[in-house]
Amino acid sequence: MDVLPQELRELIESGPLAHLSTVSPDGSPQVTVIWVGLDGDQLVSGHLSRNQKLRNIERDPRVVLSLEAPRDPSVFLNEHAVLRAHAAIEPSDEAWDLLNRLTKVYMRPAQEFPAPRTPGYIIRYTVERIGGVGPWTRQS
């Protein structure tokens, strides 16, 4: 998918938690809740250690990121986005900087990322299919 719908970009930039689903070596689903941001038309996340989700992605880059819009009890099923994506991991000296940028979105503008600056990994997510409920699924 070359261009993300504007409403989806706004949702992502508003700082929703992202539920990252990968598949473990035994074939069972694995989920962690992470921070995400945008870099052009890709989503990005920062990681300071090579944990289970990174090892899963190295083996199989097919992932899902699911994000909730703010809750609205007047609608039947709350708006949310389910993004099937291809994930690519790159070792990066700027993982901490990405995390620090996201800290200001997910926590407070004046907050610094509360861990020492070390090299890490950036995951880039290329969205292949947009599902869920919301204006992002009503675009062609």
Place this chain on the structure above:
Amino acid sequence: MDVLPQELRELIESGPLAHLSTVSPDGSPQVTVIWVGLDGDQLVSGHLSRNQKLRNIERDPRVVLSLEAPRDPSVFLNEHAVLRAHAAIEPSDEAWDLLNRLTKVYMRPAQEFPAPRTPGYIIRYTVERIGGVGPWTRQS
């Protein structure tokens, strides 16, 4: 897991959206966002059609349900629960009644489930491991 921690029970009963992760026949993750409730120490969800997630569970009952606690920008990573569970599907005349009960939690107390009453399916989730961030992971 025989008994769910009380804090987790309270989170589930407060009406958080549940991100249900299963695995599709091609081995890729599949996610849908659903309503869940409690029945004893199992989670339950109601479904009126036998869609992809049900077919995935019939093939492999290992699932993850991930749920967010209310957002709190003062904490580092917002509280959330990641529940690895065994899912079991049963055809049920009471799927609609479960959905109608959950409508009152997820929408409004006076709201009826906005679809005709028909037979469907109930999925029962037996929690096998509790992860995430929150008081539910600090219990032994």
